[in-house]
Amino acid sequence: MKASSAAEKNDRRWYVLLTVGIGTFLSSLNTSITNTVLPVIQRALHLTLSQSEWIVLIYLLILMLLLLPVGRLSDVWGHRRIFLFGFALFTIAALLCGFSKNYATLLGGRALLALAGSMILSVGPALISTTFPAKQRGRVLGIQAIMTYIGLSLGPVLGGWLTHVGGWPIIFFITVPFGLAGVLLGIWAVPNIVLEHQKHLDLKGFFFLVHRRYDRRHLTVQFKCNHAIPYAAYHDSARLLRNLNLGFCTR
Numbered sequence: 001m002k003a004s005s006a007a008e009k010n011d012r013r014w015y016v017l018l019t020v021g022i023g024t025f026l027s028s029l030n031t032s033i034t035n036t037v038l039p040v041i042q043r044a045l046h047l048t049l050s051q052s053e054w055i056v057l058i059y060l061l062i063l064m065l066l067l068l069p070v071g072r073l074s075d076v077w078g079h080r081r082i083f084l085f086g087f088a089l090f091t092i093a094a095l096l097c098g099f100s101k102n103y104a105t106l107l108g109g110r111a112l113l114a115l116a117g118s119m120i121l122s123v124g125p126a127l128i129s130t131t132f133p134a135k136q137r138g139r140v141l142g143i144q145a146i147m148t149y150i151g152l153s154l155g156p157v158l159g160g161w162l163t164h165v166g167g168w169p170i171i172f173f174i175t176v177p178f179g180l181a182g183v184l185l186g187i188w189a190v191p192n193i194v195l196e197h198q199k200h201l202d203l204k205g206f207f208f209l210v211h212r213r214y215d216r217r218h219l220t221v222q223f224k225c226n227h228a229i230p231y232a233a234y235h236d237s238a239r240l241l242r243n244l245n246l247g248f249c250t251r
Helices: 002-036 038-044 051-077 081-097 102-133 132-164 177-187 205-211 216-225 229-248
Strands: none
Touching: 002 038, 002 051, 002 081, 002 102, 002 132, 002 177, 038 051, 051 081, 051 102, 081 102, 081 177, 102 132
16 A cells, blocks of 8 residues: 555656646746836836836845745645645736736736745745655756746747737736646645644744845845846846756755
């Protein structure tokens, strides 16, 4: 019985990689595709340049802020639960962005996308590390990193074409089928991992992390350096996602 259960787990581990790869692809695709069509969104919603910048910045700020705390939270509440909730929230947030008729709704949807993205990106490498043996781990994490580059590469091409065909909301609707596929595949394939030694969240450390990363001076520098939207924002996003995956792969 135990041998049968172990064999079934080994058979499903590649589906775990597929599920994590879908999540990584969605996060990077969402970043690059939004940066590409940002001028179109700005004209459609009659936004100023500073307002349109926030559509990009709100995603990056929340993503960088929550990656570590959400990863730690998944150690307490369970990797599977946080990962699947992130996929479901990503799908709902994409629908909210697509149906947005005003700036506030779109900004709120992008914030929810960032929250969902932090759940997917922080938990994904942990699922891979606990599912695959050490001798396969480097190759598998490398495959996950490749999914990031695929999403970043396809974003500008798909964004321009889809916006030309169906308008800017379709760039968010296109991620919904992938999100639903990730949820269903994750429910079936992702194992319920229970850690032996669980610790509480370090709320004091989280406070100092927020203070260090997002003090007034840092935000002012970011605004001064990001006026060349979408070019600068695209490369900042690509650099962030690349560094995240390289950091996970070298752990």
